[in-house]
Amino acid sequence: MADILDDRRKGLEEEYFHRQNKEAIEKLREKMKVAEEAKAAGTSSMKCPRCDGALRERKVEEVSTNTCEKCGGVWLDSGELETLINREKETGGWFSRLWTQAD
Ligand SMILES: [Zn+2]
Numbered sequence: 001m002a003d004i005l006d007d008r009r010k011g012l013e014e015e016y017f018h019r020q021n022k023e024a025i026e027k028l029r030e031k032m033k034v035a036e037e038a039k040a041a042g043t044s045s046m047k048c049p050r051c052d053g054a055l056r057e058r059k060v061e062e063v064s065t066n067t068c069e070k071c072g073g074v075w076l077d078s079g080e081l082e083t084l085i086n087r088e089k090e091t092g093g094w095f096s097r098l099w100t101q102a103d
Helices: 002-040 080-091 094-100
Strands: 043-047 054-060 063-068
Touching: 002 043, 063 080, 080 094
Parallel strands: none
Antiparallel strands: 043 054, 054 063
16 A cells, blocks of 8 residues: 555656656747747847846957847956957057056
8 A cells, every 4th residue: 555655656756847847848948949039130038137128239359249229238248358358458449448547
């Protein structure tokens, strides 16, 4: 009798985890679909952290930045600011002076 209950419990557990996995996979697929559609449309799937506007990808010095269509804010991924600074340092533009002159 205990074995039957154990089997039933195991079955319920497996069913629960199977359902959880299925839901997680479906959510991931939906996210990937949104990201693919946004990429095809030239926009980012992310929203502006400041105003919730749509972010559009824009290449600056080979670095893809995300510019908000609503407030005009420019957002960079990790390492992109450093890449921009290094590119500017090589050419000695205004952007690098902005970061190297403290006063
Ligand atoms: Zn914005």
